[in-house]
Amino acid sequence: MEFLNALADPAIPFLRYAFAAGIMASLAFGIIGTYVVARRITYIAGAIAHCVLGGIGAGLYCEHKLGITWFGPLSGAIVAALLAAIIIGLVSIHANQREDTAIGALWAIGMAIGLLFIAKTPGYIEPMSYLFGNILLISKFDLWMVLVLDTLVVGTATLFYHKFLAVCFDEEYARLRGVRTDLYYLLLLCLTALTVVLLVRVVGIVMVIALLTLPAAVASNFAKGLWQMMVMATLFCISFIGSGLAISYNNDLPSGPTIIVIAGLAYLTATALQQFRKSRRN
Amino acid sequence: MTATSTQETAIRIRDLDFAYNGTPILEGVNLEIMARDSLCIVGPNGGGKTTLLKLILGLLKPNRGEIEVLGQTPEKSRLRIGYVPQYARYDPQFPVTVLNVVLMGRLDRIFCGAYAKPDHEAAMAALAEMDLADLAGRLFAEISGGQRQRVLIARALAAEGELLILDEPTANIDAASEEHLFEVLGKLNERLTVMLVTHDVGFASKFFKSIVCVNRQVVLHPTSELTGELIRNMYGGDIRMIRHDHRCSPEGHCTHGIS
16 A cells, blocks of 8 residues: 555656656566576576676766766667677677587676776766666656667567577577568567667666566466567566565565566465476376 | 479589588488389488488478489478478477378468468368368377377468378387378379388388488389388388388398398
């Protein structure tokens, strides 16, 4: 109740913004998260998310040190995410062996670059809020950004549903049916990158990957098809973010970790239930 | 499924060499396969069976020589080939319905959005031909191995190609499903060229018109040369036994070392 009043309170707009951003972004998280889980590229999505810190650092540096006002942390995050998606995508397509080593290296290098930029940016900047999220930082402008990116991601991902489905299920066969699979794989990673950026403010770089994959993973226990899994994952994502924000507001807890713990508990419960059902059937 | 004259060549390979990381896999391959032939590719593991398939599909490029499939380069005729990979390599948890798997055979016909009505009709017709129409709405992961294998054949048929290529369709399915599979293939062979990789020469000799032995070199035998007695000699008393040291050469099969 307290949370609902707070949502309507004009004095605390950030809570409303975080809630709205969470609901809107859930659509992209449900759809892209399903592709990521089905294609088993959580690790690659994780690397992309961590590289975002490099872009945020560069954005902060440009804004505060160089005075480039139009290139802030959010623009930096988008550029870094897309760049990371393309580099990591090309590595995973062309490096037959040691793919995980190369991706792990990019993961760390992206973060290191971000921290170096932040260290050289004048004024005190708390990297914690980017790593673990801080809803106090969400502005009305961010909300518009989320809306635009969300439309882009959801539009592309649904328009090419059958292509992505085939590329995730059986890449070789899709190629034999004349689909340019490498292109769609890179496109999928770019959409993943944009999706990750959507909620970096709310849950942070480190934990955003959990919000991308856990709702889809929970949904995969019940879904009868990729499309159903997307709808369910979106609904799960909305409920995790909504309840997480409410609990964190009522108990004065950081919102990012609260959301992730709820998502994690739901995932563990669903997996345990599934195992239980399976063992009873046998 | 275009009608083709029986004299047409489906696949022509000339002086082909292929090496992987410097290791020769196939050498001096010459092969000519007629349209509506039915052939089975046998040979030891690592002998180059899958490589030969991938070269024909245009997934690999030869180091030397040329391949012509249905009168064109493999890349160009790719869409006219129905390809059936091994079902065992699929993610058992992937949430996709049987109908959606079969529709993938029509993937080249859409750019974005949903499949058109003719695509759905072709997919359902292909499923019906495989006796699977009532499974259309089921999850691919839920059905049996033999059924999955037939779904993948239905997917290849939905593509409406002229050449059907199957990679080890008899691996991991029971004997009854296997017999059923060869019945189905026999029917399909009336209108399609059928090419199949297998370990299992026992069944192969009943159904196939030609046998291709692949072990670095590639040799084509008409099945008529390959009598039941010869197979028993090649493979020992139990013809369902798998031999990994079996060698093929232009001079014929060596007969030593029956395992």
